[in-house]
Amino acid sequence: MDRLEKKRRKGENEMIRPTNSIKMLSIVAAACVLAACAGGDERPASPSSSFGSVVPPQGGGGGGTPPATESPAPSSSEQGASAQRPQTASFELLTGEGYQPRTAELQQGKDFSLYVFEGFEFDEASGRLSLKADDEYYVDIERLAEAEDLNALRATAEQEFKEFGGVSDHSGELVEHPLGKAELYLQASGSAGVRDFIVWESEAGERYLFRLCNPKGEEASAFAGPVWVSLSTVRGE
Numbered sequence: 001m002d003r004l005e006k007k008r009r010k011g012e013n014e015m016i017r018p019t020n021s022i023k024m025l026s027i028v029a030a031a032c033v034l035a036a037c038a039g040g041d042e043r044p045a046s047p048s049s050s051f052g053s054v055v056p057p058q059g060g061g062g063g064g065t066p067p068a069t070e071s072p073a074p075s076s077s078e079q080g081a082s083a084q085r086p087q088t089a090s091f092e093l094l095t096g097e098g099y100q101p102r103t104a105e106l107q108q109g110k111d112f113s114l115y116v117f118e119g120f121e122f123d124e125a126s127g128r129l130s131l132k133a134d135d136e137y138y139v140d141i142e143r144l145a146e147a148e149d150l151n152a153l154r155a156t157a158e159q160e161f162k163e164f165g166g167v168s169d170h171s172g173e174l175v176e177h178p179l180g181k182a183e184l185y186l187q188a189s190g191s192a193g194v195r196d197f198i199v200w201e202s203e204a205g206e207r208y209l210f211r212l213c214n215p216k217g218e219e220a221s222a223f224a225g226p227v228w229v230s231l232s233t234v235r236g237e
Contacts, residue, residue, distance in 0.1 A: 085235070089115055093225055104230065108237065111143050112208070115233040117226040129230060136215050137223040141234060144207040150184055150199065153209070157186045157197035160211075165190025178232035183207070192216060206236040 087106050092099045104115035107122040114129070116122050122129045130138035161167050170185040184199035193215035201207050210231055214220055 085113065089233075091115075091229055093229065095225075102226070104226075104233075109141065112141070112206070112234050112236050114141070114230050114235070116230055119222070120226065120230070129227065131219055131223045133222070134217070134219045136213065136217075137219055137227075138213050139227055139231065140211040141231070142209040142211075143236065144199065144209050146207065148199075148207065153197075153199055154184060154186070157184070160197065161186065161188035161195060164188045164192070164195055178228045180232075193220070200231070200234075202235060204236060208234055 085106055088103055089106075090101050090103050093102050094100075102117055104117045106113055107116045107124070109122070109124050109127050114122070116129065119132055120129055121132050127141040128138050129141065158167065165188045167186055167188045170187060171182060172185075173181045174185070179198070179200050182198050182200050184197070186197045188195045188197075193213070196210065196212035196214070198210040198212070199207060200210060212227070214223060
Protein backbone atom coordinates (compact mmCIF):
# COMPACT_ATOMS: atom_id res chain seq x y z
CA MET A 1 0.00 0.00 0.00
CA ASP A 2 2.86 2.36 0.84
CA ARG A 3 4.48 1.76 -2.55
CA LEU A 4 1.22 2.44 -4.41
CA GLU A 5 0.62 5.56 -2.35
CA LYS A 6 4.09 6.90 -3.22
CA LYS A 7 3.48 6.36 -6.95
CA ARG A 8 0.13 8.14 -6.73
CA ARG A 9 1.65 11.17 -5.00
CA LYS A 10 4.53 11.32 -7.47
CA GLY A 11 2.05 11.43 -10.37
CA GLU A 12 0.11 14.28 -8.77
CA ASN A 13 3.27 16.33 -8.28
CA GLU A 14 4.24 15.88 -11.91
CA MET A 15 0.78 17.16 -12.95
CA ILE A 16 1.01 20.18 -10.66
CA ARG A 17 4.44 21.40 -11.86
CA PRO A 18 3.43 22.34 -15.42
CA THR A 19 0.24 23.94 -14.13
CA ASN A 20 2.25 26.21 -11.85
CA SER A 21 4.61 27.04 -14.72
CA ILE A 22 1.67 28.10 -16.87
CA LYS A 23 0.42 30.35 -14.08
CA MET A 24 3.81 32.03 -13.76
CA LEU A 25 4.01 32.61 -17.52
CA SER A 26 0.54 34.16 -17.47
CA ILE A 27 1.56 36.56 -14.69
CA VAL A 28 4.73 37.60 -16.55
CA ALA A 29 2.78 38.12 -19.78
CA ALA A 30 0.21 40.26 -17.98
CA ALA A 31 2.96 42.40 -16.46
CA CYS A 32 4.49 42.94 -19.89
CA VAL A 33 1.15 44.06 -21.29
CA LEU A 34 0.67 46.55 -18.44
CA ALA A 35 4.18 47.92 -18.94
CA ALA A 36 3.56 48.38 -22.64
CA CYS A 37 0.31 50.23 -21.92
CA ALA A 38 1.99 52.47 -19.38
CA GLY A 39 4.62 53.49 -21.93
CA GLY A 40 2.12 54.36 -24.68
CA ASP A 41 0.89 57.70 -25.99
CA GLU A 42 -0.38 59.71 -23.04
CA ARG A 43 -1.64 62.71 -25.03
CA PRO A 44 -4.64 64.12 -23.19
CA ALA A 45 -8.05 63.84 -24.74
CA SER A 46 -8.69 66.56 -27.24
CA PRO A 47 -11.35 69.13 -26.49
CA SER A 48 -14.62 68.66 -28.29
CA SER A 49 -17.57 71.04 -28.25
CA SER A 50 -20.47 72.34 -30.28
CA PHE A 51 -18.38 75.36 -31.22
CA GLY A 52 -16.32 73.71 -33.91
CA SER A 53 -14.09 71.19 -32.12
CA VAL A 54 -10.82 72.99 -32.41
CA VAL A 55 -7.52 73.41 -30.68
CA PRO A 56 -7.77 77.19 -30.57
CA PRO A 57 -4.95 79.68 -30.98
CA GLN A 58 -4.03 82.25 -28.38
CA GLY A 59 -7.23 84.22 -28.08
CA GLY A 60 -8.74 86.97 -26.02
CA GLY A 61 -10.63 86.27 -22.85
CA GLY A 62 -8.28 83.48 -21.80
CA GLY A 63 -9.77 80.98 -24.20
CA GLY A 64 -6.94 79.65 -26.30
CA THR A 65 -3.60 77.98 -26.75
CA PRO A 66 -0.73 79.36 -28.83
CA PRO A 67 -0.50 78.67 -32.56
CA ALA A 68 1.54 75.62 -33.52
CA THR A 69 4.02 77.64 -35.59
CA GLU A 70 4.43 81.19 -36.78
CA SER A 71 6.57 82.85 -39.40
CA PRO A 72 9.31 85.16 -38.05
CA ALA A 73 8.13 88.49 -36.71
CA PRO A 74 9.12 91.58 -38.70
CA SER A 75 12.14 93.60 -37.60
CA SER A 76 11.71 96.71 -35.48
CA SER A 77 12.22 98.92 -38.52
CA GLU A 78 9.25 97.24 -40.21
CA GLN A 79 6.89 97.46 -37.27
CA GLY A 80 5.98 101.12 -37.55
CA ALA A 81 3.93 102.78 -34.85
CA SER A 82 2.45 99.56 -33.49
CA ALA A 83 3.85 96.03 -33.30
CA GLN A 84 2.86 93.92 -36.29
CA ARG A 85 1.96 90.27 -36.16
CA PRO A 86 3.45 87.55 -38.39
CA GLN A 87 1.90 87.45 -41.86
CA THR A 88 1.08 83.75 -41.48
CA ALA A 89 0.40 81.47 -38.52
CA SER A 90 -0.33 77.77 -38.21
CA PHE A 91 -3.09 76.31 -36.06
CA GLU A 92 -4.26 72.78 -35.32
CA LEU A 93 -7.93 72.09 -36.00
CA LEU A 94 -9.60 68.96 -34.71
CA THR A 95 -11.22 67.17 -37.66
CA GLY A 96 -12.75 63.76 -38.25
CA GLU A 97 -9.23 62.55 -39.05
CA GLY A 98 -7.70 63.96 -35.87
CA TYR A 99 -5.58 67.08 -35.47
CA GLN A 100 -4.74 68.71 -38.78
CA PRO A 101 -2.41 71.72 -39.17
CA ARG A 102 -3.97 74.64 -41.01
CA THR A 103 -2.21 77.84 -42.05
CA ALA A 104 -3.96 81.19 -41.90
CA GLU A 105 -2.94 84.58 -43.32
CA LEU A 106 -3.17 87.89 -41.55
CA GLN A 107 -5.84 90.17 -43.03
CA GLN A 108 -6.38 93.85 -42.28
CA GLY A 109 -9.72 95.44 -41.53
CA LYS A 110 -10.51 99.11 -40.93
CA ASP A 111 -9.30 99.14 -37.34
CA PHE A 112 -8.40 95.53 -36.60
CA SER A 113 -6.68 92.51 -38.07
CA LEU A 114 -7.31 88.77 -37.90
CA TYR A 115 -6.03 85.47 -39.30
CA VAL A 116 -8.06 84.01 -42.16
CA PHE A 117 -7.95 80.38 -43.31
CA GLU A 118 -7.92 79.06 -46.86
CA GLY A 119 -11.46 78.72 -48.14
CA PHE A 120 -12.54 82.00 -46.52
CA GLU A 121 -12.44 85.57 -47.76
CA PHE A 122 -12.42 88.80 -45.80
CA ASP A 123 -13.83 92.12 -46.99
CA GLU A 124 -11.91 94.96 -45.39
CA ALA A 125 -14.51 97.62 -46.11
CA SER A 126 -17.48 95.80 -44.55
CA GLY A 127 -15.60 93.70 -42.01
CA ARG A 128 -17.28 90.53 -43.27
CA LEU A 129 -15.58 87.14 -43.15
CA SER A 130 -17.35 84.61 -45.34
CA LEU A 131 -17.00 81.14 -46.80
CA LYS A 132 -15.88 81.17 -50.43
CA ALA A 133 -17.94 78.13 -51.35
CA ASP A 134 -21.13 79.80 -50.08
CA ASP A 135 -21.18 83.42 -48.93
CA GLU A 136 -24.42 82.83 -47.02
CA TYR A 137 -22.09 81.57 -44.28
CA TYR A 138 -20.52 84.68 -42.81
CA VAL A 139 -19.68 86.76 -39.76
CA ASP A 140 -19.75 90.56 -39.61
CA ILE A 141 -17.05 92.02 -37.34
CA GLU A 142 -17.38 95.48 -35.81
CA ARG A 143 -15.12 97.17 -33.31
CA LEU A 144 -17.15 98.79 -30.54
CA ALA A 145 -16.55 101.98 -28.61
CA GLU A 146 -15.47 101.51 -25.01
CA ALA A 147 -18.63 103.19 -23.73
CA GLU A 148 -21.00 101.07 -25.83
CA ASP A 149 -24.07 100.21 -23.75
CA LEU A 150 -24.44 96.45 -23.29
CA ASN A 151 -28.17 96.66 -22.55
CA ALA A 152 -28.76 98.56 -25.77
CA LEU A 153 -26.82 95.89 -27.68
CA ARG A 154 -28.92 93.16 -26.06
CA ALA A 155 -32.08 94.94 -27.13
CA THR A 156 -30.73 95.17 -30.68
CA ALA A 157 -29.99 91.45 -30.74
CA GLU A 158 -33.42 90.53 -29.43
CA GLN A 159 -35.01 92.69 -32.10
CA GLU A 160 -32.90 91.10 -34.86
CA PHE A 161 -33.76 87.59 -33.65
CA LYS A 162 -37.44 88.30 -33.06
CA GLU A 163 -38.69 86.45 -36.12
CA PHE A 164 -35.88 83.98 -36.58
CA GLY A 165 -36.32 81.44 -33.80
CA GLY A 166 -35.86 80.63 -30.14
CA VAL A 167 -33.17 82.66 -28.38
CA SER A 168 -30.71 81.25 -25.82
CA ASP A 169 -28.24 83.21 -23.70
CA HIS A 170 -24.66 81.91 -23.42
CA SER A 171 -23.12 85.07 -21.95
CA GLY A 172 -20.16 84.65 -19.62
CA GLU A 173 -17.58 81.85 -19.59
CA LEU A 174 -17.57 79.66 -22.70
CA VAL A 175 -16.36 76.14 -21.97
CA GLU A 176 -13.89 74.76 -24.55
CA HIS A 177 -14.62 77.69 -26.85
CA PRO A 178 -11.84 79.62 -28.64
CA LEU A 179 -13.28 82.94 -27.46
CA GLY A 180 -13.00 81.90 -23.82
CA LYS A 181 -15.80 84.16 -22.63
CA ALA A 182 -18.22 86.75 -23.95
CA GLU A 183 -19.84 89.74 -22.28
CA LEU A 184 -22.93 89.05 -24.33
CA TYR A 185 -23.72 85.95 -26.35
CA LEU A 186 -27.22 85.48 -27.69
CA GLN A 187 -27.99 82.67 -30.12
CA ALA A 188 -31.12 82.11 -32.16
CA SER A 189 -31.88 78.70 -33.66
CA GLY A 190 -34.53 78.10 -36.25
CA SER A 191 -35.41 76.01 -39.26
CA ALA A 192 -33.04 78.11 -41.39
CA GLY A 193 -30.00 77.59 -39.17
CA VAL A 194 -28.25 79.48 -36.39
CA ARG A 195 -27.58 83.17 -35.74
CA ASP A 196 -25.14 84.47 -33.11
CA PHE A 197 -24.83 87.96 -31.63
CA ILE A 198 -21.65 88.23 -29.56
CA VAL A 199 -19.90 91.04 -27.70
CA TRP A 200 -16.33 89.92 -27.01
CA GLU A 201 -13.37 91.62 -25.36
CA SER A 202 -9.80 90.87 -26.44
CA GLU A 203 -6.89 90.52 -24.03
CA ALA A 204 -5.95 94.11 -24.89
CA GLY A 205 -9.36 95.31 -23.67
CA GLU A 206 -10.82 96.03 -27.12
CA ARG A 207 -14.50 95.20 -27.57
CA TYR A 208 -15.94 93.70 -30.74
CA LEU A 209 -19.35 92.74 -32.00
CA PHE A 210 -19.66 89.51 -33.99
CA ARG A 211 -22.82 88.74 -35.95
CA LEU A 212 -22.67 85.18 -37.29
CA CYS A 213 -24.92 83.56 -39.85
CA ASN A 214 -24.62 79.77 -40.08
CA PRO A 215 -27.42 78.34 -42.28
CA LYS A 216 -28.40 74.71 -42.22
CA GLY A 217 -26.56 72.99 -45.04
CA GLU A 218 -23.61 70.89 -46.08
CA GLU A 219 -21.12 73.73 -45.53
CA ALA A 220 -22.11 74.32 -41.89
CA SER A 221 -19.31 72.25 -40.36
CA ALA A 222 -16.68 73.62 -42.77
CA PHE A 223 -17.63 77.12 -41.64
CA ALA A 224 -18.05 76.70 -37.89
CA GLY A 225 -14.65 75.34 -36.83
CA PRO A 226 -12.27 77.70 -38.62
CA VAL A 227 -14.39 80.82 -38.16
CA TRP A 228 -14.27 80.62 -34.35
CA VAL A 229 -10.49 80.34 -34.43
CA SER A 230 -10.27 83.35 -36.76
CA LEU A 231 -12.47 85.42 -34.45
CA SER A 232 -10.28 84.60 -31.46
CA THR A 233 -7.35 86.22 -33.30
CA VAL A 234 -9.04 89.60 -33.86
CA ARG A 235 -6.80 92.43 -32.62
CA GLY A 236 -6.96 96.22 -32.89
CA GLU A 237 -4.68 98.11 -35.23
